[in-house]
Amino acid sequence: MLPSSKQSEQTSKKPISISVTKDKRYYIEKQEVPFDQLDAKLKTYLKRDEDLTIVLRLDQTLNIQDLTDVLQIGLNNHAKMVLATERTK
Numbered sequence: 001m002l003p004s005s006k007q008s009e010q011t012s013k014k015p016i017s018i019s020v021t022k023d024k025r026y027y028i029e030k031q032e033v034p035f036d037q038l039d040a041k042l043k044t045y046l047k048r049d050e051d052l053t054i055v056l057r058l059d060q061t062l063n064i065q066d067l068t069d070v071l072q073i074g075l076n077n078h079a080k081m082v083l084a085t086e087r088t089k
Contacts, residue, residue, distance in 0.1 A: 015053035015082075016045055020066060022059040039073050046077055057084045 018038075019027040026033050033041050046052055054074060058067055067083075074081040 013049075013051070013053060015055045017055045017057055017084075018042075018070060019057040020059065020062060020070065022061045024062070024066065026070075035069075038070070039076070042073060042077055042079065046079060052079065054079050054081045055084050056081055 016029050017027075019030075021027075024035075026035050026038055028038070028041055028045070042054075056067070056070060058070070071081060
């Protein structure tokens, strides 16, 4: 389950998705990637498209450090990242 938000923003290009499950399993586009290989795998996507948008999907039970760890990888690679949320009702 994703965090919730009252607003949403759409991206214009087809983004890729990085997902983190509640048991801290990392996926890029549904392909499981060990955390220590996340940086290298992300670089291969960014080589194909420097302007790529990455949608982060983290389970809401994870802590802020888990989010920060993934964001830091994106920051180090100058990647545009957005956090996916579920719209509140």
